[in-house]
Amino acid sequence: MRFLLREPLVHFLALTGLLFLLHNAVVGEDATLDNERRIVVDRDALLTFIQYRTREFELEQAEAELAGLTEAELQQVIDSYVSEQALAREARALGLDRTDYIITRRLVQSLEFIARGMADADSEPTTEEITAYYSANPEEFFVKPRVSFAHVFFSGEDRGSDEAMSLAQSALEKLRAEDIAISDGARFGERFLYGANFVNRSGGYIVKQFG
Structure with missing residues (x-):
C-alpha cells in the first residue's frame, strides 16, 4: 500500500479525479443559475402576453394580432415580455409576493x-x-374596435393639399364603386414608404402610425 502511495501515477489519478469533481461542482452551479435566469419566449407565451396587455381574452384575436406584427413590432413585444418576466422574477426574489399587500390582494382575488x-x-x-x-x-x-383598410396615398407637396384631397376623394369613390380589395387598393395611389395595407389594426396602432 505504501508503495502505491509513492507512485506518481497514483498521485496523477487522484489529482485528476479531484479536479473533475471540482469542475462538475462549479459547472453544475452555473448551469442551475443559468436555468433560473433563462426566460423562454415561445408562441404560447406571447399569445397570453398579448391577451393580457390588450385585455381582449380571445385566442383567435391574439393570433391575428401576433400574425400581423412586423418584424420590428414583434421584437418590441418580445422585449416587453422579457422585461416584464425579469421584473416579476426580481420582485419574487425580493419577497414582494409575500410582503406586498397589493400583490397579496391580487392573489386572493384570483383564487x-x-x-x-x-x-x-x-x-x-x-x-x-x-x-x-x-x-x-x-x-x-x-x-x-379594429379596422382594416388600404392607405391610398397622394402627396400634396408638389400639387398642393386641395388637389391631393380631390384625387384621394376620386380614388375612394372608384374603390368603393368597383369593390376593390384592400390588398389592391394601394396601386390606385402613389408610393408610400411606411406601409399601404393595414389589416385588423387597433385605434392605438393607427394613431401611432398616422398621428
Whole structure:
C-alpha cells in the first residue's frame, strides 16, 4: 500500500479525479443559475402576453394580432415580455409576493374568482341575471374596435393639399364603386414608404402610425 502511495501515477489519478469533481461542482452551479435566469419566449407565451396587455381574452384575436406584427413590432413585444418576466422574477426574489399587500390582494382575488367559477359551474344563470350583470359590468364585455383598410396615398407637396384631397376623394369613390380589395387598393395611389395595407389594426396602432 505504501508503495502505491509513492507512485506518481497514483498521485496523477487522484489529482485528476479531484479536479473533475471540482469542475462538475462549479459547472453544475452555473448551469442551475443559468436555468433560473433563462426566460423562454415561445408562441404560447406571447399569445397570453398579448391577451393580457390588450385585455381582449380571445385566442383567435391574439393570433391575428401576433400574425400581423412586423418584424420590428414583434421584437418590441418580445422585449416587453422579457422585461416584464425579469421584473416579476426580481420582485419574487425580493419577497414582494409575500410582503406586498397589493400583490397579496391580487392573489386572493384570483383564487376567489376561480372558486366562484367552480361554485357557479353547476348553476345556469337566467336571462334576467345575465342582463343585469351585463348592465352592471359593461367594461368587462367591451371589445376595442379594429379596422382594416388600404392607405391610398397622394402627396400634396408638389400639387398642393386641395388637389391631393380631390384625387384621394376620386380614388375612394372608384374603390368603393368597383369593390376593390384592400390588398389592391394601394396601386390606385402613389408610393408610400411606411406601409399601404393595414389589416385588423387597433385605434392605438393607427394613431401611432398616422398621428
